[in-house]
Amino acid sequence: MKLKEFWKRYFEHPYGVAGFVIFAVLLFMAIFAPLISMGKPNEMSGDILSPPSLKYPFGTDHLGRSVYSRIVYGTRVSLSVGFVAAGLSALIGIFIGAFSGYFGGMVDEVMSKIIDSFLMIPVFFLILIIVAIFGSNLFYIMLVIGLTTWPRNARIMRAQTLSLKERAFVKVAKSLGEGDLRILMTHIIPNGMYPVVANSALQMGGAILAEAALSFLGLGDPNITSWGKMINEARTYMAFAWWTIVFPGIFIILAVVAFSFIADGLQYALYPKLKEVEESG
């Protein structure tokens, strides 16, 4: 499919457009955080737990820090967790899925079984346990999320590979004596990875939620400002300072919703046939 046509279809989808817009705003916040944050995220002022005002758009927390500034900087954390974790997960999934599907046989059999079971286990606990035992810094957290969520991507890629394997251009390449590795890298993976990309958008949202939950449990990186940590710290004071808890939550939701919307838009652009109705003459 041509790329131009793909994006044209993507932007026909209202959710796709909405997702893109929210994402663009969040990305802008992350990149230009120092310019728009109206102060440093850890700067403590004398105004403790003061409600939203012109000076503090989202109010201040129990240490007098601006909730708004902290949220702006938190965007950096959430977006990087989303990108790195989902990217790693996609990378592993694509390679394992493609190899397993392409070579088939016993390896594929065992791989499929492992993938299926992996999809049944509650992965969040696995992440939780690993982070609890190995220690929590942001890099670790991203790594662990990526390492534990690849099976869905692998399953998608495997299905793609199985169908691509039977296509004429792959068979021609094979009969011309191209090596398996070359076929995988130049034909199968570039042509089959799009559904994995759509799924990755969804997984970015998942990774953001997972990081938020870890931080909320006190297992986040202690040296950074993240939305989940803000909610954790605000728990004690929420009864008399609702803004400390409401705003970080809204931003988590916005980020995750944006990625689900984008995933939907990508899905729609990928499979135009799903919407058309066929009729017989």
Next chain:
Amino acid sequence: MGNFTRYLIRRITAVLVMIFLVMSLNFFIIHAAPGDPVTIMTGLENPSKEIIETLKKKYGLDKPLVVQYIKYFSNLLKGNLGYSYVYDQPTWHLIRERIFPTLVLTLTGSVVAFILGIYLAIWVSHLRQRFGETIVSTVNYILYATPSFWLALILILIFSSKLKILPTSGMYDLRASYHGFRKFLDLLRHLILPAGTLALIQLPIFYRVTRTSIIQSEKEEYVTTLTAIGVSKEKLFKKYVLKNAILPTVTIFGITLGFSITGAVLVEIVFAWPGMGRLMFDAIFRRDYQLLLGIYFLMAVLISIAMIITDILIAILDPRIRIT
């Protein structure tokens, strides 16, 4: 061999592979973790000589890894979930009394979400305008993106802190010791917020699956046939479309139980619900890794059982799987 037997064997194999996988992951985590396995297993900085000796004997810690792996396995298979040196009690004893509260919470939340999701999907199917569906599906996107712990806190903020109509924590009112039916009512009162949180965050899954399969079912050929022979729209929907559409939703119920338990754990922590999640939370901060891994293993087993029950349920509902 009947269809059903073959189906069940396939499902049970998948579940066994999953349990095997969880056991292996646990073993791997203990041995890959920085530090001495004994320290990891006991969670104690300076475990006594006796403890070290017992552990060495039980898990073969001075033997090659393969032997350790086999020992670890045989212990688990015997139902030996390990010993918590932090609490100085067998892990199983600690977990035992936490299973019921977690099950009550998880199942209530899931069942409510299941019923609500199906009803919502049916209601949307009868709407004439697209507008209503857009609203419902947007709300679903938002709920899907909402962190369970945050929703729990917001509900506490509204219903406990502001309106003061529901309790913030626990399973029973500890100051009043109710019995019988009063106790049950007290449980329900404490259950509303945590189970409500769980139900709300799971609602989107059930709504989406049911809605999609209703749309799918309505396009099937049999709808044309049955319409043609004169079956009324209402009967067609209630008797035929719905039964076809609900089967995938039941399947999803089993598959998402893992997800539900995850949600339940976070919700338990917020509401101080005395379940496995709470215990897990404490285990993390007391560095009681034996307990942590024990809970994780047991959760995998619970999920497996739930999945097999769902499979049997599906087989009862769907004649394509049943014995012919």
Next chain:
Amino acid sequence: MDEVLVIENLTVVYTKNGKRIKAVDRVDLKVNQGDMIGIVGESGSGKSTLAHAVMGLLPSNGFIAEGKIRLLGYEITRLNDDEMRKIRWKEFSMVFQKSMNALSPVHKIGEQMKEAVIVHEPEIGETEVESRMKKVLDMVNLPHRVLKSYPHELSGGMMQRVMIALALINNPKFVIFDEATTALDVVTQGQILDEIKNLVERLSLTGMVITHDIGVVAEICNKIAVMYAGRIVEEGPKEKILYDPLHPYTKALISSHPELAEGGGRMRGIPGNLPDLSKEIKGCVFAERCPHAEKICFDDRPGFVKISGRKVACFKIKEVEE
């Protein structure tokens, strides 16, 4: 001669991606008591749409833009969904194309067949429904245990028999067979075809057979209407059409059939494609592919000419005949 079905000037339009597609274009057709008329054409010729229009079963994006359908005295085009629902399957019925998915997979066949009876005769007793179902199953040579089976437990051929039985259950006065054998393997196709032929003769059924396979029509029907791009181009008694086709399209269609073609069945394809039905076609719909086409064929729509016992819509009929 009682006229069972009269179609006058019927036009059916689909809307798809903002385009209006004329699937059936000003069609006239009559079916008399005892007639079994075959509607033959390629896919996209509008034959199936015609059948669905008669049954009042057009999909939601299709509608009757013009014309009248009178079936068994009912003005089909004037009835609403509810009124249609009351008479359809009581007075007339249809055998659908894809039988494998034609019934709900999670309900027993008997349960679904029963609906066709009790909807139209709510007072009927349980035992009578049962005996009526068994009677139609006997007619199509199916065992009674089928009633207790689920669709997936039957073969394609058996399901097709079930669908035929379902169509006959209320003793209809008019039946449409819509590609009733297409989805089956060759051997089963032959069996089902014999079955239908038998039933048509024994019950002296009146109705329509929709098919792309002119061989099927040759077996079952006594009349044939050939459709192309939404219009009927030739219509008449079976023998006339099969052995003495006049319209260039009919000729091409018959010569492409391995068993009917003269000269040992040398198959000849027809060069070209179906015209774009979303555009207005001024002249003859077949003109673009017709070897005899002249200017008039592109400019004016040919009317029917009665010639040697059938009706043909062609300007160049004299030249074609020679």
